[in-house]
Amino acid sequence: MTDRAEREAIIQRFMDERGLKSTRQRHLILETFFDLDGHFSVEQLWAKVRAHNPRVSVATVYRTMKLLAESGLAHAQNFGDGQTRYEPAIGREHHDHLICTRCGAIIEFENDRIEQLQDAVAKKHGFKVSSHKMELYGLCRSCQKAGAGA
Amino acid sequence: MTDRAEREAIIQRFMDERGLKSTRQRHLILETFFDLDGHFSVEQLWAKVRAHNPRVSVATVYRTMKLLAESGLAHAQNFGDGQTRYEPAIGREHHDHLICTRCGAIIEFENDRIEQLQDAVAKKHGFKVSSHKMELYGLCRSCQKAGAGA
């Protein structure tokens, strides 16, 4: 998605703006995270990080992702299972999710018209919106077929 | 919202359909829950239930709310703090939420046009949607003012 140089710049800015030290662990976690495409729990991310450096603790991953999310470079999602999932929020358009309640498949979509209407609604209520989430739950195409048979 | 008789009928149907026994505790929890207006954590609901009957355990509240949500009579929400919140889902139109990230205020709204567009998006992806969530995060009117000063 994002090219390496741009990503580096973003990571650097993130560190600078918050006065964070640039450590081996943070870089590894961020690189790993931004290489991913999709929605990952800390546990999953940790597994990938450990493949590179088994000594990184899960606490560091939690701490780093929390900082990232606060800075807006990652979005925290909550799809109903008890875990927080993060997804990269740079170099991509905002998007929303269709979630299959049977197989867990997650499909992303975006719709400008909806975004416009959201802004209008917010304005009507005097809100200044900084982010939003929209999730549609249901059955994906193949689960509708499978579900009928099962 | 719902009048007492209708509510009783709904609760009764809920019990019948799932073959649940009609216990003192379940009734108390359900009555208490449906009297509420808003989004409540199990902890909060439990506190209100205990006011009536201090012997009800929190486990029963968890179990009951889980059943209710599965039956579609309550909606489970996740607003980012680590707790599940439930809100009554009978006698009301579907609605979505504006959430103030500063003071935590929750404003409800509904917008048919958005719902229509959601359906259209789902259809395009072959999805059969059964429910959805939409949350807009930002600053409410008073926090925008307060925020500027702080």
Place this chain on the structure above:
DNA sequence: CTGCGTGCAAAAACTTTGCAACAAT
């Protein structure tokens, strides 16, 4: 050097579950 960051393990927060007593049908 100085202080932030890390790893580890303990703790916290929330939710689920095993089991024996209990109540609804």
Place this chain on the structure above:
DNA sequence: ATTGTTGCAAAGTTTTTGCACGCAG
């Protein structure tokens, strides 16, 4: 009687935190 339900406490999950050591600036 029979079977589902409850309360309690223990255990499970996910996430946070205290503390001593270590590394970046």
